[in-house]
Amino acid sequence: KLPAIKGNIHFEDIVFEYEKDRPALRGINLKVRAGQSVALVGHTGSGKSTIINLLCRFYDPVQGSVILDGHDIRDVTIESLRSQVGIVLQDTFIFSGTIRDNIRFGKLNATDEEVEAAAKAVHAHDFIVNLPQGYDTEVQERGNVLSMGQRQLLSFARALLADPRVLILDEATASIDTETELKIQEALKTLLQGRTSFIIAHRLSTIRSCDNIVVLDHGRIMETGNHDQL
Ligand code: ATP
Numbered sequence: 347k348l349p350a351i352k353g354n355i356h357f358e359d360i361v362f363e364y365e366k367d368r369p370a371l372r373g374i375n376l377k378v379r380a381g382q383s384v385a386l387v388g389h390t391g392s393g394k395s396t397i398i399n400l401l402c403r404f405y406d407p408v409q410g411s412v413i414l415d416g417h418d419i420r421d422v423t424i425e426s427l428r429s430q431v432g433i434v435l436q437d438t439f440i441f442s443g444t445i446r447d448n449i450r451f452g453k454l455n456a457t458d459e460e461v462e463a464a465a466k467a468v469h470a471h472d473f474i475v476n477l478p479q480g481y482d483t484e485v486q487e488r489g490n491v492l493s494m495g496q497r498q499l500l501s502f503a504r505a506l507l508a509d510p511r512v513l514i515l516d517e518a519t520a521s522i523d524t525e526t527e528l529k530i531q532e533a534l535k536t537l538l539q540g541r542t543s544f545i546i547a548h549r550l551s552t553i554r555s556c557d558n559i560v561v562l563d564h565g566r567i568m569e570t571g572n573h574d575q576l
């Protein structure tokens with residue numbers, strides 16, 4: 347079991363294959379200090395999601411280790427890992443229920459005040475209060491009450507409430523209007539503050555705001571550096 351973690355992460359000589367002799371990652375070495383944000387970029391099939399899959403222990407590496415604060419994550423219980431590593435998926439998950447329930451999913455015992463404070467912090471409050479029933483508006487899993495950008499902001503509020511030490515974000519590729527995009531960028535800064543984060547980034551503005559950019563190609567790291575260096 348993990349004590350409260352700091353969020354130092356080290357991918358150490360990672361080799362991984364989903365199918366025999368078809369390596370998806372070939373010798374990944376990456377050290378991320380607690381609190382830093384990393385943008386994972388690269389062509390389709392380059393290994394971005396695979397890195398995330400290993401960090402979440404959806405799979406274990408064939409060779410090498412993922413080290414979290416000095417512990418091989420294989421030696422940590424899944425529950426403990428899941429409680430500290432939060433994921434915001436690309437297809438931002440909305441379930442049938444109220445907006446409030448959807449945000450509170452990040453922390454089930456959160457008060458209404460905490461839910462609203464999280465929504466305010468990520469600039470979701472304004473659009474929520476403009477909905478017919480505000481925070482009590484019912485949304486559907488596949489419904490279209492919410493735009494893609496609004497879904498993203500809701501998922502940010504949920505993640506902020508969950509407050510994980512390590513945040514993983516698979517950025518939506520859908521086009522979003524400029525105003526919402528600006529809100530998302532500001533919200534992202536708030537969300538990344540003080541946690542280690544890995545972002546599968548598609549927007550240039552997101553990539554720019556990360557401390558480190560990791561360029562993957564065919565399962566290898568081709569380049570690392572910040573936006574000015576690359
Ligand atoms: P994208 O931008 O399309 O999401 P990605 O960079 O996330 O791409 P990965 O999903 O990590 O790429 O895929 C890396 C390699 O592993 C690819 O060759 C892919 O075909 C293969 N792969 C990914 N998932 C599986 C799987 N579940 N089973 C078999 N092979 C897989």
Ligand code: MG
Nearest residue numbers: 394395396546
């Ligand atoms: Mg992917």
